[in-house]
Amino acid sequence: MQKRNNYTQTKDFLGDDSFRQWILQNKNASNWENWTLENPERTKLVQEARLWILAMKVEETQMLTATVESALENTWKKIALKETTLKSVQNPKSKIWNNHWFRSAAAVLVIALTFSWSYNNYFNSAEDNRVYQELLTENKEGLVEQTNNSKKPQIITLSDGSSVLLQPKSKLSYPNIFTGNERKVYLSGEAFFEISKNKRKPFFVFANEIVTKVVGTSFRICAFENQPNVEVIVRTGKVKVHSKDQGTKTSSDEVILLPNEAVRFVRETAKFNKITDITKDAILKQAAKNIEQLSFDFTDIPVSQIFKTIEQAYEVEIDFPKEKLKNCHLTTSLIDQPLPEKLKIICKSIGNNTSYEMNGNQIIITSQGCN
Template sequence: MQERNNYTEIEEFLADESFHLWIRFADDQKKWEEWTLEDPKRAKLVEEARLWLLAMNVPESTMSKITVNDALESTWAKIKNKEKNNNQIQKSTIKLWNSNWIRGAAALLLFGYISTWIYNDYYFSNNNSNIYYELINKNREGLVEQTNNSNNPQIITLSDGSSVLLQPNSKLSYPKIFVGNERKVYLSGEGFFEISKNPEKPFFVFANEIVTKVVGTSFRIKAYTNQPNVEVLVRTGKVKIKSNQIIANSEEEEVVLLPNQALRFVRKGLTFHKITDITKDETLAHSVGNIEHLSFEFTDIPVSQIFSTIEQAYLVNIDFPKEKLKNCHLTTSLNDQPLPEKLKIICKSLGNNSNYEMNGNQIIITSDGCN
């Protein structure tokens, strides 16, 4: 930490992670307080940096050192460019930089950059997060929240047999048991849904600003709080989408999507954009995952190959008795079935005491062979 002895600019303090910890969380492992009190001039600069940091109110880990350095480099480049245009010599540049007004201008540019960044990456994100929490607080079913903090997708099985492949940095709130005439879940982030068919009990996914209504189908919703758009892409079946009532000034419209169609909800203007052919949308075309393009139509296919397809699609591990099932082939259609239903159909087709057990992303198949 001897390098801080050379700090002469507020920006240098803002780029120091240990300084953030001390000011915001009173974590003084680097002995900032002791270092500050050693020199009255130093203390004044530290106080200015402290006020800047508190004014910005940036959450921990959201402002990286690279981000601040980029802002500083950009600011310095603008100043140098302006001085170059005015044909001033290098000494004038140094003198100008040391003058109060140019230092203020640099600070103003930096503050403007950081303020805009904070609004887009923090305030906007938290505003969308508030929608998610406001929605679940209105629910009276006693919800369970599952958060995926790992680097891999996680399978969630709901009480009605529906399944959700929840992506990293995403969360899903749902009741332990669906009651009443509707099934409601709440998503913030990204998930691929396969819904168990029940025409008398429609399924609703509340994903921040939008509500997706289905009966039995498979689709993906991408509703991260820090991204400008919310997207819904349908693989099978049909869905109906409209705005949440919480969203002010949004038009009360309903969009119907069929297979290979998508919808993009633009948050800035609260508008819907329907995409009738996802292959013509570059962003959507590149975002399609294994689970959305793999076929689950099997004609006289070895069971081991069927299990391999499921592993690729859901990113799960399937343990099964390879020797007992090595000569087993199946003909079946599993295209529009949630994962638990797929496994149930396979086990029923195999017979001979075939069963499955799911524990997170680990699936165990027990069987005495095939009929």
């Protein structure tokens, strides 16, 4: 008790085990409360020290801006409620939490929360990009990097005609033109791939610690670097997945996936867990995108409906001459085809100098009507 009488700064309280136990565990509560009430000058120090103790107890995790704003909003609501109480009830002890100190306390708490979020966001982001950057340094080709900072998926068309639906908060690095006997791209985040067939030039996706090898197929990879698992989900064709440390050679540890199969790579243990029926896996089922669920088999279907299906699958906008194509129906299968190839098949089937133009997520169809 004598020791605390000499406390003149906030840091004096932070080093006091008894004080921390009072704030965090409510031990010796009456002792500290009575001591605080003995001298009104102690109120500010006690309150500020209390808020710092609580702020330092915040878990080290990525804290969203919305979380900080919510904390601030809730704090001011409590302030308003306390102010109302103070006006209606004159309680000596309640004066400890008067308006001035509440505002100071709220400021301290918000600053602490903001600092925690900024610190973790900065260092976690640096760590999240570490594996991805290491992969890029191993590649000697000049690569183009595309980052999706929007809230919608973005379409990327590669030089071989393959298409990639890049999800928000994801990055893809790829060469302007594929050269040599292999096609390699690098993913950080989530994307759906539709690969143009070329048996002489296999396609490799490097994502965190795994490599996915294909010839011509469609599949989704989820490989956020701050997540514990990497997932590969196959929609059509055949996919081979193995650890990055094995290079691009076939290995006994290689996992072969067929349609509606998936593999979950546990990064901590470096183990592959194969899933033979993705419909029975709750996580995969919930995370499935439109493009994985919609059918691209069309039998005597209006062209307008086919365009609508493509819009829903790829989250794009298609502008086409509705009046000229209103009586056009198609029977075709667009399964296992990249988006550019789907559009080529549709335009060729319509005929009459029908063509398309892609500009990001905007597609324009020009046509004089169907044959």
